[in-house]
Amino acid sequence: MKLYIKNMVCIRCQMVVKAELKKIGLPYTYVKIGEADIIGNVEREQLKQLGLALRKTGLLLMDDKKSILVEKVKSAIIELVHYTEEQIKVNLSDYLSEKLNYDYTYLANLFSEVKGITIEKYYLTHKIEKVKELIVYDELNLSEIAYKMHYSSVAHLSNQFKKYTGLTPTHFKMLKNKRRDTLEDV
Template sequence: MKIFIKNMVCIRCQMVVKSELDKLGLQYTDVKIGEANLRGNITAEQTEQLNTALKKSGLQLMDNKKSILVEKIKSAIIELVHYSEEQIKVNLSDYLSEKLNYDYTYLANLFSEVKGVTIEKFYLAHKIEKVKEMIVYDELSLTEISYRMQYSSVAHLSNQFKKITGLTPTHFKMLKNKRFRTLEDV
């Protein structure tokens, strides 16, 4: 039986879900971002206990089909941006349509209706968060970051970064460095 979980965005969330399933004695085959595959069925009482436990960690079971699909869209984007080492070879709309087996127009309209933001804006926000993370780790140049995040150029990355954060990547990096120097001097 497959259950769907709202607000699962990271590997720690998966660990929380596994832990709660273990505590309730519910066997599972796997736990992915946004869902868990259980062996056998789950009773109404177990469902309520699991949902109560998950809510304490900011997670929640879902049963509404539209909400489940929106969470699948979010999970697909989060996995793509934050956890996938490979770059997608097609555009985002084709990727989501293929992964979720729905027409992209339907996915885009549903997502906008439920979340109040477009899929593209959600995707760009996550890309910029990943870029910020890469800048903070200071292991890659902006050229390497722009290539890894599939920007056509450093200028394109810089323009989007500034549009979303209000800062250039270089200024963001300077602020990070200035903040860390100040903390070291304390």
């Protein structure tokens, strides 16, 4: 039985779900972003108990088909942006259609209806958040970040970053450095 879980966006969330499943005594084949595959039948009381435990951590069990599909779109985008190094060989619409076995127009309309933003905007917002993370880590220069995040150029990255944040990547980096004081200066 597959369970679909809302707000499950990171490895830590997966660990929480695994721990709760173990606590309740529900064996599973896998737990990944947005879903868990449970072995065998789940009793109503176990499902209720799991739902309550997950809710305490900000995660929600879902049973509405439209919400589940929207979560699958979100999970696919999060996985693509945050956990995959390779660039997709097709455009985002084809990637999502292929991965989820739905027509992209249907996915896009449903996503916009439920989330209030387009899939493209959601995707770009996640890309910019990943760029911010990479800037803060300060391990890569902007050219390397642009390459890693599959931008055609540093200029393209900078323009999109400014459009979404109001700041250039360089200005964002300077602000990051200004926000932190060394312990000796406090």
